[in-house]
Amino acid sequence: MTLLVWLANGFILFGGFLAVLLAVNEIFSHSKRAYRFLFSLTLVSVACMQLLSAFGLEIATDNSVNLLPLANIHIPFLFLPAPLAYLTIKTVSEENFSIKRHTILIGFVIFTAVLFYVIYNSPILGLERFPFNTIIAFGDKSILQKWISQTPYFFAGIYSLAFAAKIFGALRQIQDFRVKILLGIFLLDTLIVSALVILGSIFETFFFRLALLAISFVLCLIFVARNRYPNLSESISKELAKVRYVRSRLAGIDSDSLIGRLNALLENEKIYKNDNLSLAGIAKELSLTPHQLSELINQKLNLGFFSLVNRYRVEEAKRLLAQTDKTVLEIAYEVGFNNRSSFNESFLKFAGVTPIVYRRKNKS
Template structure:
């Protein structure tokens, strides 16, 4: 029975690793302004490496290799660091990289330095033990593994802070399950380091379940990020910054920018640049479109790009790729995905519907 569980757990962990890599390939965006997708992809890649290396460390044969145990350590600190940044990009429409964000990778850097020290100085005996002992709390690698568990646990806190702000029940449930998965992974990892390695395997299996949930959400609910981000924006802008502004005239000017000047066709258009066109701060502009139009920034831009594309598809003979490039996308795949999401049709099927033979 234990051998059967071993095969099953190893298979689940490896499946989670490879699924993470496949998801990362699918998530990596073609539009360079989607920082959330970039960071989500990096989070998934780091999870993939963590799963694969973890399955080797917990293998009774391969896990005896000291080098494998050592170099697996820094990989445990990467997913929480990237996940922190992903969560920031997810919740902030005008998210920008800052030098202070490098602090998220400080634990990874310290761990990498410690591992390098162990190898260069050929640190003996206790360094080969991945488990943490209360009797000898700072000896060997166990303390570094325990630090990884605690570091990942801190990531759970901002997830649970977001949960009450989500209004739609199905998204609240899905996000809640994901938050619970993250909490269980961290707790099982810590318990496994102190008591028994079986809990470490259960932690990696739970990671696989969390990655599978990400796959389900991204495939089933295309609008999940926008919907949750809109809920967060409502809370964020509960105290308005639009007082004293002529909102209707600003909305008219915004509509003119889209309808007449086709500003959405600029591939490198950013929230800050569009706000500047309206003489607003990024916070004011974000509040304006979320509260008055009911769309986030990327949702608004894609809406106008797809409406523009629908007109070109029905009125011109340009190829789908030419239309995609014209309206502001930089490749056909991202255009097809956005078009399908908003119209439930592919560009080709939409053209056939508008221009039957």
């Protein structure tokens, strides 16, 4: 065994033990919530996958025939992390989450994992058991043997990609920067690991080893993030609950059409010039409740209601400052502000300079 392979196996083992420590931290947390329990199970499944895969790689590398039956014990754990992580997200994104409603998913995963393990380790069609990086060519059976040996990894990679799509759907609507970064890293890791596992199922176990190294690296990032942001779990819970809330509130609404109508009111009718403009008034115009309009603007434009209105006001003020001789206060009142201080504050926020400086630079 080369030094590089030894170091790689060591880092894979390190990732497995780190996952155990993270799981223990979740289990003994003061907050006894369902998502913490499922998250700890996810980490335990990752730990088992890392540790047992490292053990299998060691056997395969050394061609230890006596330990051959144990080389494939990691296979069931290839199928566990993705559904457990999915259920973890469901606990905080689904109202009144119940594990009973997901028994079919759990049963299917367990059945699939056990089925692949049994097929992999049973002498089917005269095939012998072998470590996952070894293909013993014996006549016309070698192709079938190779297919059986790689199938679990191929399906595990495809299954993880399906889960990555679920993460991406939640990620697009999350606004908290820390949560978005963490889930973004997890999404990227899932995509990379899935691709590497699929490549490993087709070509060499070198790619599978890279996948395990990537998992260990992400576990290190999670450890750093959990220490730097102790309340990160609560932030994730709040953000995913917010996503659930938005989806339920905007269900059945043609969001794109409503955004188009809202833009028409602001751009063509210039309703922002009304200093008594209110969220309730515009919501009534669009046949929405104030809460629905607020969530629509927040979700589609990533802005609050008043930030959206003030942005239009500032754009109009910029035009007036550059093309007219009206005073700053007159312009502030004309575009819809009630006082100069709020006008100056909003102008600086959206234009980056004060109204006076802007006029000095852009007056024609």
